[in-house]
Amino acid sequence: MPAPVITATGLTKHYGDLVAVAGIDLEVAPGESFGLLGPNGAGKSTTMRMIGAVSTRTGGDLQVLGLDPDTHGPEIRSQLGVVPQEDNLDTELRVRDNLIVYGRYFGIPRAVCARRADELLAFAQLEDKARSKVDDLSGGMKRRLTIARALVNEPRVLMLDEPTTGLDPQARHVLWDRLFRLKERGTTLVLTTHYMDEAEQLCDRLVVVDQGRIMAEGSPAQLIREHSSREVVELRFGSQRNQAAAERIAGLGDRIETLPDRVLVYAADGEAVVEQVSRLGLHPTTSLVRRSSLEDVFLRLTGRSLIE
Amino acid sequence: MSVEQTTRDDATLAALAGAVRPRRFGALYVAEHQLRAMRAYGWTIVIGGLGQPLLYLLGLGLGLASFLDAPVGFGPDGPVPYVTFVAPALLVTATISVTTEEFTYTVMSGFKWRRVFWGMNASPLAPGQVATGLVLAVAVRMAFVAVAYTALIAAFGAVGHLWSVAVLPLLGLLGGMAFGLPLLAYSAGLRDDAGQFAAVQRFVFTPMFLFSGTFYPLATLPTWLHWIGWVSPLWHASELGRAVSYAQPMSGATVAVHLGVLVALAAGGWVLARRVFVGRMHG
Numbered sequence: 001m002p003a004p005v006i007t008a009t010g011l012t013k014h015y016g017d018l019v020a021v022a023g024i025d026l027e028v029a030p031g032e033s034f035g036l037l038g039p040n041g042a043g044k045s046t047t048m049r050m051i052g053a054v055s056t057r058t059g060g061d062l063q064v065l066g067l068d069p070d071t072h073g074p075e076i077r078s079q080l081g082v083v084p085q086e087d088n089l090d091t092e093l094r095v096r097d098n099l100i101v102y103g104r105y106f107g108i109p110r111a112v113c114a115r116r117a118d119e120l121l122a123f124a125q126l127e128d129k130a131r132s133k134v135d136d137l138s139g140g141m142k143r144r145l146t147i148a149r150a151l152v153n154e155p156r157v158l159m160l161d162e163p164t165t166g167l168d169p170q171a172r173h174v175l176w177d178r179l180f181r182l183k184e185r186g187t188t189l190v191l192t193t194h195y196m197d198e199a200e201q202l203c204d205r206l207v208v209v210d211q212g213r214i215m216a217e218g219s220p221a222q223l224i225r226e227h228s229s230r231e232v233v234e235l236r237f238g239s240q241r242n243q244a245a246a247e248r249i250a251g252l253g254d255r256i257e258t259l260p261d262r263v264l265v266y267a268a269d270g271e272a273v274v275e276q277v278s279r280l281g282l283h284p285t286t287s288l289v290r291r292s293s294l295e296d297v298f299l300r301l302t303g304r305s306l307i308e
Numbered sequence: 309m310s311v312e313q314t315t316r317d318d319a320t321l322a323a324l325a326g327a328v329r330p331r332r333f334g335a336l337y338v339a340e341h342q343l344r345a346m347r348a349y350g351w352t353i354v355i356g357g358l359g360q361p362l363l364y365l366l367g368l369g370l371g372l373a374s375f376l377d378a379p380v381g382f383g384p385d386g387p388v389p390y391v392t393f394v395a396p397a398l399l400v401t402a403t404i405s406v407t408t409e410e411f412t413y414t415v416m417s418g419f420k421w422r423r424v425f426w427g428m429n430a431s432p433l434a435p436g437q438v439a440t441g442l443v444l445a446v447a448v449r450m451a452f453v454a455v456a457y458t459a460l461i462a463a464f465g466a467v468g469h470l471w472s473v474a475v476l477p478l479l480g481l482l483g484g485m486a487f488g489l490p491l492l493a494y495s496a497g498l499r500d501d502a503g504q505f506a507a508v509q510r511f512v513f514t515p516m517f518l519f520s521g522t523f524y525p526l527a528t529l530p531t532w533l534h535w536i537g538w539v540s541p542l543w544h545a546s547e548l549g550r551a552v553s554y555a556q557p558m559s560g561a562t563v564a565v566h567l568g569v570l571v572a573l574a575a576g577g578w579v580l581a582r583r584v585f586v587g588r589m590h591g
């Protein structure tokens with residue numbers, strides 16, 4: 001086992017009386033793709049900022065690349081690539097110049113920055129936009145440019161805070177494809193998301209966070225196996241009747257979850273549940289059998305949905 | 309040595325090496341960025357830097373001065389021309405004016421509108437270096453304004469001793485920073501510009517410009533207005549400028565007080581500004 005690139009124990013952050021991060025433990029190995037999955041306000045960005053050595057922790061231990069962010073912030077940041085939740089590209093500069101100027105902050109000679117900028121524009125599929133203004137780019141392109149910018153120092157760890165929030169499905173897939181390539185090359189990825197499909201696609205291992213705490217940890221498949229059934233049946237009886245129907249089918253499957261708009265039945269065999277429901281004389285307006293997802297894990301652990 | 313130890317050392321060593329240049333030159337990288345950004349409005353800097361002194365020196369030196377009967381400025385050998393009296397104060401006003409743009413809107417832009425400070429923050433640069441780099445870039449712009457102004461003053465023959473042109477730009481810089489650095493500390497703490505910068509211009513800069521002994525000696529004003537001069541970096545720097553330019557009589561103690569106030573304002577503002585940057589960027 002190689003030494004971890006990030007080790008946190010009892011990591012906490014308070015803002016006045018508010019506890020944003022309430023003591024979390026985590027370890028990220030080199031080359032791993034590690035995720036923090038949780039709803040808005042869970043403390044994901046705060047954790048990322050502490051790891052990124054731009055936010056001083058209130059308590060606990062933190063080591064990044066074997067160094068303490070309190071004393072070695074510039075050293076740690078020299079090896080990180082950061083894609084923040086909110087883009088901060090320089091809108092007054094052209095696309096290619098954004099990469100060059102950013103490289104200068106790391107003390108990289110201008111000529112080297114220029115060469116890397118061209119390679120990174122190719123990687124981000126933005127070659128034909130090199131001379132465009134940042135404001136003329138689409139949301140997905142800006143995000144790709146931010147990722148390219150984060151790679152200009154050839155970082156050991158790429159930190160992505162909600163990389164695809166606000167993007168349309170097609171733009172998300174293009175972005176995921178780029179991140180896959182980085183993963184294949186062995187770049188360590190640390191990312192936060194509140195999309196379970198993103199976590200499933202990109203993360204080798206993840207922690208589920210809620211209210212500043214880690215609720216569970218493991219690979220997506222492990223988490224689903226441990227905290228949910230293999231399949232889920234989604235039944236919709238109409239918003240007035242869901243509650244009554246849920247009472248009548250109580251006992252079916254492993255567990256039943258009643259949401260305002262549907263009833264979820266967790267079971268190993270979903271089709272069998274659908275048959276049992278109709279044998280009880282109930283006729284849902286729609287019934288759908290699907291595989292369990294991280295969304296179900298989150299619901300199980302917290303009693304709430306990931307996206308409110 | 310285990311494999312574990314080797315990998316760790318490798319990453320740690322890379323980190324230690326990666327921060328050497330940013331730790332040493334980080335402020336210069338920030339200054340480089342800010343100066344490149346100024347090129348977007350380079351022409352207004354050049355035209356403002358040359359045009360404004362021309363207008364003032366022509367207007368006050370040739371125009372207003374011809375109406376004045378009584379002399380207002382005195383050197384050791386008697387009265388000096390009016391334009392010689394106002395020139396040092398105009399120079400300092402010009403360097404201070406630079407800060408009412410660069411230490412207000414530019415700061416808000418870095419934190420909020422263009423957000424470039426946040427990009428810098430994620431790099432190896434430290435918040436203090438971001439502040440220092442910004443100050444260095446503004447000092448360059450200020451130096452340009454001060455040198456241009458001094459050259460025009462000399463061209464108008466509005467200096468007592470020609471050698472003083474070597475010192476006047478430095479006083480311009482000191483006066484500009486004595487006003488600017490406390491302003492920087494204030495601006496860096498603002499989350500929004502809800503008219504505060506316009507208020508600084510109207511309720512701080514303009515009254516200071518009018519009541520700091522810029523156009524006539526402070527002693528001419530009623531005593532209850534003198535305090536404006538005492539707290540005004542413009543007055544302290546202008547008085548020093550007059551002592552340098554045409555040897556306006558001044559005791560050593562007075563020189564020390566003027567210098568002391570300017571240095572204290574600049575240094576205090578500087579310490580405070582850095583603290584605000586650190587608090588905001590690494591909170």
Ligand SMILES: Nc1ncnc2c1ncn2[C@@H]1O[C@H](COP(=O)(O)OP(=O)(O)O)[C@@H](O)[C@H]1O
Binds near residue numbers: 019
């Ligand atoms: N700079 C800050 N000052 C005060 N409170 C903050 C600050 N940043 C985050 N918080 C609070 O900390 C909590 C966690 O926020 P954040 O880490 O941004 O969550 P997430 O990224 O998971 O949505 C929230 O309640 C948020 O309001």
Ligand SMILES: [Mg+2]
Binds near residue numbers: 045046161162
């Ligand atoms: Mg966040």
